[in-house]
Amino acid sequence: MSDQQTEFDTVIETDQRIEPRDWMPEAYRKTLVRQVAQHAHSEIIGMQPEGNWITRAPSLKRKAILMAKVQDEAGHGLYLYSAAETLGVSRDDLLDQLHAGKQKYSSIFNYPTLTWADVGAIGWLVDGAAITNQIPLCRCSYGPYARAMVRICKEESFHQRQGYEILYTLANGTPAQKQMAQDAVNRWWWPSLMMFGPADDESAHSAQSMAWKIKRHSNDDLRQRFVDMAVPQAEILGLTLPDPDLRWNAERGHYDFGPIDWDEFWRVVKGDGPCNRQRIANRIKAHEDGAWVREAAIAYADKQRARQTATRERAA
Amino acid sequence: MTEPEVKEQARREWPLWEVFVRSKRGLSHGHVGSLHAADPEMALRMARDVYTRRQEGVSIWVVPAASITASSPDEKDPFFDPAGDKVYRHPTFYDLPEGVEHL
Numbered sequence: 383m384s385d386q387q388t389e390f391d392t393v394i395e396t397d398q399r400i401e402p403r404d405w406m407p408e409a410y411r412k413t414l415v416r417q418v419a420q421h422a423h424s425e426i427i428g429m430q431p432e433g434n435w436i437t438r439a440p441s442l443k444r445k446a447i448l449m450a451k452v453q454d455e456a457g458h459g460l461y462l463y464s465a466a467e468t469l470g471v472s473r474d475d476l477l478d479q480l481h482a483g484k485q486k487y488s489s490i491f492n493y494p495t496l497t498w499a500d501v502g503a504i505g506w507l508v509d510g511a512a513i514t515n516q517i518p519l520c521r522c523s524y525g526p527y528a529r530a531m532v533r534i535c536k537e538e539s540f541h542q543r544q545g546y547e548i549l550y551t552l553a554n555g556t557p558a559q560k561q562m563a564q565d566a567v568n569r570w571w572w573p574s575l576m577m578f579g580p581a582d583d584e585s586a587h588s589a590q591s592m593a594w595k596i597k598r599h600s601n602d603d604l605r606q607r608f609v610d611m612a613v614p615q616a617e618i619l620g621l622t623l624p625d626p627d628l629r630w631n632a633e634r635g636h637y638d639f640g641p642i643d644w645d646e647f648w649r650v651v652k653g654d655g656p657c658n659r660q661r662i663a664n665r666i667k668a669h670e671d672g673a674w675v676r677e678a679a680i681a682y683a684d685k686q687r688a689r690q691t692a693t694r695e696r697a698a
Numbered sequence: 699m700t701e702p703e704v705k706e707q708a709r710r711e712w713p714l715w716e717v718f719v720r721s722k723r724g725l726s727h728g729h730v731g732s733l734h735a736a737d738p739e740m741a742l743r744m745a746r747d748v749y750t751r752r753q754e755g756v757s758i759w760v761v762p763a764a765s766i767t768a769s770s771p772d773e774k775d776p777f778f779d780p781a782g783d784k785v786y787r788h789p790t791f792y793d794l795p796e797g798v799e800h801l
Binding site: 401403404405450453454457460461464467472473474529530533537676679680682683686687 | 710711712714731732733734736737740747748751752768770771772
């Protein structure tokens with residue numbers, strides 16, 4: 383074994399962090415690029431389902447909060463693209479790969495936001511599932527990714543609370559509002575459970591990622607943790623979760639839950655969810671419509687620099 | 699500009715900047731992350747929007763990432779070795795007689 387490999391293994395084993403310019407196995411680097419890019423893409427695609435409701439938020443307060451949240455998602459995308467760039471890839475290339483469908487984003491964002499209550503359900507369930515996934519990533523073996531996750535987790539907790547508050551308000555409103563909240567929860571519950579990824583025995587990358595301490599817990603463990611937290615929260619909302627098999631198992635000390643429709647999961651992953659095409663089309667359009675701004679800013683910066691150089695030369 | 703030059707211009711990525719934030723008076727600036735921007739003013743403005751959305755800072759530095767000279771991880775052992783055998787630089791190295799105070 384090479385000295386470099388031994389050094390790398392020691393860092394992982396002793397729970398230290400790998401930093402950008404350290405030697406790392408090519409497969410470790412590739413796994414991280416794939417995961418961090420997918421995570422970054424999810425943040426910016428995730429702006430779309432919620433952005434859909436900014437103009438129709440029911441009050442100025444809700445609108446300001448939602449804008450702050452969507453702006454946070456853009457910020458999270460930036461932290462993560464920056465982390466990916468420390469692995470030697472360019473942000474433009476990552477965006478090209480997203481647009482070409484060569485890199486994925488979380489499938490959850492391929493579901494539509496049909497009512498205002500969906501904004502609440504996304505905050506509570508989708509951000510809740512994301513937080514459950516992300517808290518262990520704060521201890522990920524790759525330093526820049528772990529540091530980005532620390533910032534993100536701090537900010538996400540506001541997201542989850544604002545969603546829960548929206549649902550709580552609706553659930554205690556008129557019967558129609560309560561029904562709207564229940565309908566949103568019915569539609570977002572199962573896709574949220576799918577966010578943790580395939581069951582452990584079906585998950586392609588899990589074992590290696592755990593060995594490298596990129597991942598700290600298995601998909602199924604995290605999913606169970608999320609269900610255990612969500613059930614009592616749903617009770618306080620006065621809403622039900624759409625699973626007839628959901629019940630406390632005193633022996634295990636966990637909630638049992640029904641089977642997940644993995645056919646649906648794979649259908650959405652492979653591109654046939656309700657909004658896959660629309661999300662990518664919007665993203666490409668935003669990117670192309672912004673091209674002139676990026677070019678103009680570069681041209682302006684070039685011109686300013688040239689002018690400064692000329693002034694300096696004249697003075698010399 | 700010819701067409702390929704225009705394309706080339708469009709493909710030019712905004713340069714990368716490293717961002718340092720002073721979280722409050724009395725503390726030094728610390729590295730918080732990086733971002734892309736066309737020029738220093740834009741880098742500062744974006745750093746404010748990205749890294750101090752929740753009043754995390756009272757002062758920001760942005761530095762072109764390309765201007766940073768860093769020590770090489772490959773040479774880190776020889777580079778930092780000279781400090782390794784100089785334990786006498788730490789106060790704990792010294793034996794003091796019983797009872798001596800304020801030292």
